[in-house]
Amino acid sequence: MSERDAILARVRRGAGRRALHPGPHPPPELPGGWDTFAATLATVGGEAHGPFAPNALGDALVALVRRRTDGGRVVAEPSAAERAGRGPWEVAREPAVGHGFADAAVALVLGRAAAADCGAVAVLEDDAPHRALPFLCQRLVLLLPVAGLRPDLHGAWDSLPAAAWRSHHVTWISGPSKTADIEQTLVYGAHGPLGLDVVGVLD
Amino acid sequence: MNIELFVPCYVDQLTPDVAWATLRVLERAGCRVSYDPAQTCCGQPFLNVGASREARRLAERHLRRFGGAEAVVSPSASCVATVRHRYAGLGLGAQGAARTWELGEFLVKKLGKLELGARFPYRVALLQSCHGLRELGLGTPSERGPGAAEPNPTELLLRAVEDLELVPLARPDECCGFGGAFSVTHPTLSGRMGRARLRACTDAGADYVTGTDVSCLLHLDAIRRREGFGPRAIHLAEILVNGSST
Amino acid sequence: MTASFDRRALATLPSRGELAQHDAAVWDLRRRRDAAAASVPDWEALRERAAGIKAFALDHLDELLTGFEERARAAGAHVHWATDATALCRIVTELLAARGARRVVKSKSMLTEECGLNPHLEARGVEVVDTDLGERIVQLAGEPPSHLIVPAIHKTRREIGALFHRTMGTPAGEDDPERLTRLARADLRRRFLSADAGITGANFAVAESGSIVIVTNEGNADLGASLPPLHVACLGIEKVIPALADLPVFLRLLARSATGQPISAYTSVITGPRPGGELHLVLVDNGRSELLANPAQRSALACIRCGACLNTCPVYRRAGGHAYGTVIPGPIGSVLGPTVGALGRELPHASSLCGSCSAVCPVKIDLHGQLLAWRGATVRKRPRGERALVAAAALALRSAALLGPARALLRLAWPLLARAGRANPAAGWLEARELPPLPRESFRAQWKRKRSAQRAEGERRRKPESAQRAEGERRRKPESAQRAEGERRQGREVVEK
Numbered sequence: 036m037s038e039r040d041a042i043l044a045r046v047r048r049g050a051g052r053r054a055l056h057p058g059p060h061p062p063p064e065l066p067g068g069w070d071t072f073a074a075t076l077a078t079v080g081g082e083a084h085g086p087f088a089p090n091a092l093g094d095a096l097v098a099l100v101r102r103r104t105d106g107g108r109v110v111a112e113p114s115a116a117e118r119a120g121r122g123p124w125e126v127a128r129e130p131a132v133g134h135g136f137a138d139a140a141v142a143l144v145l146g147r148a149a150a151a152d153c154g155a156v157a158v159l160e161d162d163a164p165h166r167a168l169p170f171l172c173q174r175l176v177l178l179l180p181v182a183g184l185r186p187d188l189h190g191a192w193d194s195l196p197a198a199a200w201r202s203h204h205v206t207w208i209s210g211p212s213k214t215a216d217i218e219q220t221l222v223y224g225a226h227g228p229l230g231l232d233v234v235g236v237l238d
Numbered sequence: 239m240n241i242e243l244f245v246p247c248y249v250d251q252l253t254p255d256v257a258w259a260t261l262r263v264l265e266r267a268g269c270r271v272s273y274d275p276a277q278t279c280c281g282q283p284f285l286n287v288g289a290s291r292e293a294r295r296l297a298e299r300h301l302r303r304f305g306g307a308e309a310v311v312s313p314s315a316s317c318v319a320t321v322r323h324r325y326a327g328l329g330l331g332a333q334g335a336a337r338t339w340e341l342g343e344f345l346v347k348k349l350g351k352l353e354l355g356a357r358f359p360y361r362v363a364l365l366q367s368c369h370g371l372r373e374l375g376l377g378t379p380s381e382r383g384p385g386a387a388e389p390n391p392t393e394l395l396l397r398a399v400e401d402l403e404l405v406p407l408a409r410p411d412e413c414c415g416f417g418g419a420f421s422v423t424h425p426t427l428s429g430r431m432g433r434a435r436l437r438a439c440t441d442a443g444a445d446y447v448t449g450t451d452v453s454c455l456l457h458l459d460a461i462r463r464r465e466g467f468g469p470r471a472i473h474l475a476e477i478l479v480n481g482s483s484t
Numbered sequence: 485m486t487a488s489f490d491r492r493a494l495a496t497l498p499s500r501g502e503l504a505q506h507d508a509a510v511w512d513l514r515r516r517r518d519a520a521a522a523s524v525p526d527w528e529a530l531r532e533r534a535a536g537i538k539a540f541a542l543d544h545l546d547e548l549l550t551g552f553e554e555r556a557r558a559a560g561a562h563v564h565w566a567t568d569a570t571a572l573c574r575i576v577t578e579l580l581a582a583r584g585a586r587r588v589v590k591s592k593s594m595l596t597e598e599c600g601l602n603p604h605l606e607a608r609g610v611e612v613v614d615t616d617l618g619e620r621i622v623q624l625a626g627e628p629p630s631h632l633i634v635p636a637i638h639k640t641r642r643e644i645g646a647l648f649h650r651t652m653g654t655p656a657g658e659d660d661p662e663r664l665t666r667l668a669r670a671d672l673r674r675r676f677l678s679a680d681a682g683i684t685g686a687n688f689a690v691a692e693s694g695s696i697v698i699v700t701n702e703g704n705a706d707l708g709a710s711l712p713p714l715h716v717a718c719l720g721i722e723k724v725i726p727a728l729a730d731l732p733v734f735l736r737l738l739a740r741s742a743t744g745q746p747i748s749a750y751t752s753v754i755t756g757p758r759p760g761g762e763l764h765l766v767l768v769d770n771g772r773s774e775l776l777a778n779p780a781q782r783s784a785l786a787c788i789r790c791g792a793c794l795n796t797c798p799v800y801r802r803a804g805g806h807a808y809g810t811v812i813p814g815p816i817g818s819v820l821g822p823t824v825g826a827l828g829r830e831l832p833h834a835s836s837l838c839g840s841c842s843a844v845c846p847v848k849i850d851l852h853g854q855l856l857a858w859r860g861a862t863v864r865k866r867p868r869g870e871r872a873l874v875a876a877a878a879l880a881l882r883s884a885a886l887l888g889p890a891r892a893l894l895r896l897a898w899p900l901l902a903r904a905g906r907a908n909p910a911a912g913w914l915e916a917r918e919l920p921p922l923p924r925e926s927f928r929a930q931w932k933r934k935r936s937a938q939r940a941e942g943e944r945r946r947k948p949e950s951a952q953r954a955e956g957e958r959r960r961k962p963e964s965a966q967r968a969e970g971e972r973r974q975g976r977e978v979v980e981k
Contacts, residue, residue, distance in 0.1 A: 039565035042769045046721065047546040049776030054543040056726065057536030060733050063526040075746060130760070134711060137677055152524075153736070153746035166710035166758055170703045188732040188747070200693050200728055201559075203758055207735075207751040212703040215743075216618035216634060218641045219509055220661035225617055226669060226676070227703025227750070245927055247881065251891065252920055254927035275928045278881040284874065286837065287866070288859030292878035299882070372839035380518065381796065381843035383527025409511070413798045417836025419870075422912035424490040424834060429916025430503065430802045431836070460917035 060189060067151045067186025069235060075154035076233060079210030080223050086181045086235025093120040096176070099232060100124065100141055103174045107140025114162045115145040115178055118236060133167035142172035146208075146233070147199070148183040150191035155209035156233060157183075157195060160202040169208065175228040177208065180236045239349070241269045242304055244312035244338065247279040249452050256452055259475035260313040260341055266479070267351050277303050282320040285328075286418045294328045301325075301334050309348070310338045313475050315370030315450040323373050340450055342474055343376055346391035352398040357481030359401035363444035363469065364393060365435065365458065366411040367451045376450065380411050392450055392474060399477060405442040412438075416457040432461045436468035444469040448477055485869060486912050488827065489834040493803035496638075506804055509637055513795040516744025517844065524740065534733050535848035538786035541725050542776060548691040548724045549767065555694025559756030561763040568770045569599035575766055576601060576683065576716055580610055583714055585680035589672075591698070591705035592616040593685025594632065594789060595718050595768055598811045601683075612683075613675050615704040617668055624651045630805025632791035632812060633742050638804060672704070682708030686719040687788065688734065689765075692727040695755040696765065699738065699748045706752055715757065718766045721773070722785040728753070734788060737846035741790040775820075780857045784819045786847040793841035793851055799834060815841035815851045819858065829865055832858035873909055884928070891926055898922045 036044070065071075073083035087095045096119050100109055109124035116126040124143055129135045136142070144163050146156035156177050158169065169175050185191040199205055212227030223229050241264055245257045264271045281296035300321070304310050312318050322335045345351045370376040370392070377390030396404050415421065415431025436458055439447050447469045449455055455471035462468035497503045521527045541548060553563045566572040572595075580588065588605065590596065590612055602612050602623075614623040618635035622628065624647055629635030636644065645659035654667045684705045686696040696717050698705045709715045725731070731753070739745040757763035776782050794800045794814030805813040808831065810821040818831035832855040841851040880890040901910040902919045910919060925933070938953075 037565075038567050038571065042565050042567060042721065042767075042773060043546050043549065045769070045773035046549065046776060049773055049778075049782070050545050051543045051779075054536075054539045056540045057533050059729060060526075060530065060533050063524070065525070079745060079747075079749070134677055137673075150747075155747050155751070164759075167707060170707050170710070188736055192729065192732045200695070200753070201755065203754065203756055205753045206706070207747070208749065209747045209751075210749045213701050213749055214617045214665060216616075216621065216636055217639075217644055217661035217664055219512065219634070219637070220641075222662045222665040224669065225665060225702035225704070226615065226672060226707055250927045251894070252922065254923055254925065254930055257927040258930075273931055275932055276884040278884055278887065284878060286856070286859070287833075287870070287874060288856075288861070288863035289874050289878070290860050290863070292874065296878070296881060368836070368838035368840075372843055379840075379843050381521075381840060383521035383531075384525050385528045411840075413836050413838035413840065415798065415836055417838070420833070420836045421917075422910065423485055423487045424493075424799075425486060425912040425915035426490045426494045427799055427802055427834070428836070431798050432916065434507075434798075434802075456920050457917065460913075460920055463918040464916065 062187050062189045065152050065186045067184070069181060069184065071186070072149060072151040072154060072184055075151060076210065079154050080213060081154060081210045081231040081233060084232060084234045086237045088237050089118075092118065092178075092234070092236055093122060096143070096234060097122045099176065099234065103176070103230070103232070104140035107173070108138055109141040109143070110136060110139045110168060110172070111143035112145065112163055112165065112168065115143040118145060118178055119143060127165050127168060129165065133165045133171060136165060136168045136171050139168065139172040141174050141176060142168050143176050143178065144169055146177040146179040146183070148185065148191045148194045149179055149233075150185055150188040152187045153209055155188065155191070155207040157191065158206045158208055159195070159199045160204050161199075163206070166204065169206070170212075170227040172228055174230045174232070175208070175211070176232045176234060178234050178236055180238055182238055239269045240308045241271045242307040242310045243271050243273040244280075244304065244310045244317065245273070245277065246312060246314040246317045246452070248456075249313060252456065253452050253473070256313050256473045256475055259473065259479040260311070263341065263345070263354060263475050263478045264311060266354055267345055267349055274303055280317045280320050282317055282324075283418055285320065285324055290328060294330070297325050297328055297330055301330065304334060307337060309344070310334070311341055311344045312338070313341045313450070313473060314452060315340045315367040315374055315376060316453065319369040319373040340370060340374060340376065342391040342395050342450055343374065346389075346394055352394055354395075354398070354478050355481060356478045357400040358477045360445040361403045361405050361443055362396060362477070363405050363407050363439045363442055363447045364396060365414060365447050365449035365454055367449055367454060368411070368413050370450050371411055395474065395478060396448070400481065402477070405444050407438045407442050409438065414454045414458055416454050418453070421457055428457075429461065432458055433465065436461060436465070439469050440467060446470055446472050448472050448474055450474055485867065485909065486915075487830055487833060489803070489807060489830050492807040492809070496804035496807040497802065503802060506638060507801040510631070510795050510801045513634075513743055513791070514844070517741055517792055517795065520740035520744040520746065524736065530733060530737055531846055531848050534737055534846055535786065537725060537730050537733060538847050539783070542722065542782060542785055544726075545721065545724065545776065548726060549721060551691040552689055552694055552724050553767075555692070556756070556765055557694070559694050561694065561756050561765050564764060564766045566766055566768045566770070572596075572599045572718060572766060572768050572770070573601055573604040576718070577605065577608060577610075579714070579716055579764055580605070580681055583680065585714060586610055587675070587679050588612045588681045588683055589615050589675055589679040589708040589712070590683040591685070591700065591708050592619055593683070593718055594812055595685055595720050596683065597629070599768070599770060601718075613672070615672050615676070615708055616700070616702060617665065620668060620672065621647065624648075628806065628811070630813065632789055632794060632814070638806070676707045676711050679708070679712045681714040681716060682712045683716045683718065684709055686717050686723055687738070688731065689719055689724045690726075690728055690731070690753075691724055693755055695728070695753050697731060698752050698754065699735075699750070701745075701749045703750050706750055709752075709754065710758055713760070714762050714764070716764045716766065718768060721767050721769055722776075734846075738788055738790055741792040741844065741846045781819070781854055783849050784816065784854060786849055787816050788847060790846055792844040792846065796840045796844045798838065798840070799836065803834070815855070816849070819851055819854045829862050832856075832862070869909070887926070887928070895922060
C-alpha cells in the first residue's frame with residue numbers, strides 16, 4: 036500500500052461523515068463605501084486617493100508617482116498602464132517572474148475588487164502577471180475601480196469572476212508589508228513595499 | 239421555596255461562616271433551607287486531576303443525596319459548574335443540572351430578588367469566577383464579541399447593597415491562579431497569577447475583594463497574608479448578610 | 485510535588501522585569517484582538533460558522549483530500565504524501581537534490597518546525613534561510629520560537645541588535661527596530677533573488693479548486709514562492725477545507741484573532757505553479773490521522789494557528805513559550821503535545837482551566853475541555869504521591885461518617901502542614917502563600933451541634949417552634965456579622981504595597 040493510500044485509509048477510519056456543512060455565511064450589516072474603505076486602509080498603513088474620474092486619473096497618478104519616487108524606476112503592469120495612460124512609467128514586458136524588477140521604485144497594478152471592512156484589494160493574475168513585482172517594488176500603487184468595492188469580504192470574494200480562481204494566483208493586499216517582530220514595534224516594509232497607495236477610479 | 243443547601247467540602251471544612259451566611263441570605267429571601275449533613279463532595283477536585291473513577295463515585299453519591307430536592311443552592315460557582323456541565327461526561331446525564339444553582343444566580347434569576355436589605359460601606363472589587371463566568375454564564379466574559387451579552391447576577395446583587403462601591407478591575411476576568419491542584423503543583427505560576435490579581439485590586443483602591451468561589455478567595459487571602467498587601471477577601475454571601483436585619 | 489513545568493516557567497522568565505515585559509507584550513495582543521472583535525457585529529456567529537465548516541471538513545477529510553489532490557494536479561501541481569516527519573524530510577530533500585537546489589528561502593511553517601526540516605536539510609549541505617523576521621531572529625540565535633505569531637517576542641531590541649551585529653555584521657550598538665528591520669530586509673532580499681527554491685507552509689488548502697492559501701504580513705512567502713523556480717509547500721492534512729467561498733469566514737477571524745488587524749497584509753490563493761515554475765505540495769500526516777480518530781481530541785485539528793489562545797492564557801504569559809518545550813506552546817500546544825514524552829504529558833496539568841482559551845478560539849475548539857480530557861487519559865502516569873493522596877481523599881469523602889475522624893486527623897496535622905518540608909504535600913501551597921487557619925469545627929459539626937441544642941431546648945421549654953427559633957437566633961449572633969463588627973471597630977488594616 037502506498038504512503039498515500041495508508042494515510043487515506045487512516046483518515047477514512049477517523050472521519051465520521053455525520054457533520055453537515057453549515058452553509059454560506061449571511062453577510063453582516065456593515066456601512067461600506069469609499070470613505071469606510073479609506074479609513075480602514077489608513078489603519079493598516081495604506082493611503083487612499085480619489086476616487087478620480089477617468090480623465091483626471093492620469094494627472095493624479097503622475098503627481099502621486101512623483102511624490103513617491105525621485106527619478107526612480109516606475110513600472111506599470113499592462114492593464115494598469117491601459118487605465119493610467121501615458122506617464123513616467125514603463126510597461127512591464129519582461130518574462131513573467133520578475134527578478135528584473137528588483138530595482139523598481141514604484142509599481143502600478145490594477146486591482147479588481149475590494150472589501151471596505153478590511154481594506155483589502157484583490158489583484159488577479161491577469162492584472163499582475165509579473166508575480167514578484169508588487170513585492171519587489173519599494174512602493175506599490177493599486178488602481179481600484181470603485182465599482183469593485185463591496186462592504187465586506189464575502190461580497191468582494193463572490194464578485195470575482197470564476198475564471199480568476201482557475202488562474203495561478205489571486206492576491207488580496209491590505210496595506211504595505213509590515214512586521215512587529217522587534218519589541219512589538221510596528222515597522223512598514225519588512226520585505227515587500229514600504230508603502231501602499233490605492234487610487235480609486237470612477238468608471 | 240424549599241432549598242437544599244449544597245455546601246462544598248472545602249467550605250464545610252475551612253470557611254463554615256460562608257455556609258451560615260448562605261443559609262441566612264436564603265432565609266432572608268424567603269426560602270426554607272434544609273441541610274443534609276450526610277453530603278460530602280461533588281467530585282470536582284478528582285475530576286480536575288483526571289481521577290474520573292473516584293469522581294464518578296462521588297458524583298453518584300451527590301446525586302443520590304440531593305435526589306428529591308426542588309432546588310439545590312451552593313455558594314460555589316465551580317461546584318455548580320461541575321454538576322451542571324461535567325456530570326454528563328461521567329455518564330450521569332443531565333440529572334441535577336436544572337435544579338442546581340449558584341447562590342447569586344438563584345437569587346436573581348430564579349427568585350428575581352436584588353434587594354436584600356444589606357449594607358456594606360466599603361470599596362469592593364469583584365473577583366470573577368472563571369467557572370461562573372465562562373461555564374455558568376454568570377455574566378459576559380471579556381473575550382466575547384458582540385451578539386451575546388449576559389447579565390451578571392453577582393454584580394447586580396453587589397450594586398444593590400447599600401453604600402457599597404464596586405470598583406472595576408483592569409483585566410476584569412483574568413484567572414486568579416487557584417485552579418485546584420494547580421495551586422500546589424505550580425506554585426510559581428499560581429503565585430504570579432494571584433499576586434497580579436491582588437495588585438489589580440489595590441490599584442483599583444479596593445478595601446475588599448469578593449466573589450462566588452471561596453477557593454479563589456482563600457487563595458488570594460493566603461497570598462495577602464504572605465505578601466502583606468491586598469484587600470481582605472469576603473464571600474458574596476457574607477456581604478449580603480451584612481447590615482440591617484440579623 | 486512541584487511540576488517541572490513550573491520550574492521551567494521560573495527559569496524562562498526568572499526576573500520580575502522579564503515576567504512583566506512578557507506578560508504585558510502578550511496581553512497587548514489580546515487587547516487588540518478584543519478591540520477588533522468588538523468591531524465585527526457578527527463575531528460570535530462567525531466563530532460558530534467557522535467551527536461548523538471545520539467540523540464538516542474533518543468529518544469528510546478523506547474525500548476532501550482526494551478532491552484537493554485531483555484538482556491540484558489538474559492545475560499542474562505535484563502532490564506528495566508524507567506519513568511522518570521522516571517522510572517529509574526525505575521528500576523535500578529529494579526534491580531539492582534532484583534540481584541541485586542548495587540555497588533555500590523558507591517562510592513560516594510550524595509544520596516544518598514540527599518535523600525538524602531545517603536541521604535535516606542543513607546536515608545535507610542545504611542552506612535554509614528563514615525569511616519571516618521573527619523566525620530569522622530565532623534562527624540566527626539558535627533558539628526555538630517562543631510564540632506562534634511573534635516568534636521572538638521574548639527578545640529585546642538590544643539583544644536583537646547584538647545578534648545582528650554578531651551574525652550579519654551590522655553596526656554595533658544599533659538597536660532601533662526600524663533600522664534593524666531595514667538591515668534584515670536588505671540581507672534577506674539578496675537571498676530571495678538568489679534562491680534556488682522556496683519552501684512555504686499553507687494556512688488553508690481548498691478542495692474545490694486545488695488551491696493553497698498563504699497569509700503573511702511581510703510578503704516573504706510571496707517572494708519565496710514566486711522568485712525561485714521551485715516552490716515546495718508543506719501542509720498538514722487537516723488544513724483542507726471544502727470551498728473557496730468558505731475562506732472569507734476564516735479570513736475575517738484569523739488576523740483579528742492573532743493581532744487585532746482586520747486582515748493580514750497579503751493573502752494569496754495559489755492554484756498550480758507559476759508560469760515557468762514548479763509547484764510541489766507535500767501533504768503531511770505525522771499523527772494527525774490518529775487525533776482525528778479520537779472523538780474527544782479531534783477538534784484540536786480545527787486550529788488555524790492564530791495564537792489567540794496563547795495571548796489570553798495567564799499561564800503562557802507568565803511562563804513564556806520556552807517553558808513548554810514543544811514546537812507550539814500555550815493551550816493548543818498543550819493539547820497537541822501530550823503524546824510526546826514526560827513533559828508533554830505534564831502540559832495538560834499546567835493550567836488552572838480558566839477557559840479563556842476556549843472563549844477566544846476563532847474556531848471554538850473546547851481547549852480547556854480537552855486539557856481536562858487529557859488529564860483523564862493520562863491519570864495512571866501521575867506521580868505516586870499524588871495518586872495516594874487522591875485515593876485517601878476519595879476514601880474520606882465516601883461517607884460522611886468518615887469525615888469526622890478525617891477532620892480530627894486534619895486538625896492534628898494542620899500545624900505540621902504549615903511548616904515547609906520536602907515530604908509536606910502542602911509545600912507547593914506554602915511557596916507562595918500562608919496556610920489558611922483551620923476553624924475549630926466544620927460547618928457540618930456546628931450545624932449538628934446547634935440543631936441538637938435547639939431540640940434539647942425545645943423539649944425542655946415546650947414553647948411554640950417560632951419562639952424557640954427566635955430565642956436561638958438571638959443567642960447565636962452570626963459569626964460573619966461578628967467579624968464584620970470587629971473589623972469596623974479596628975478600622976481597615978489593608979497595607980498597600
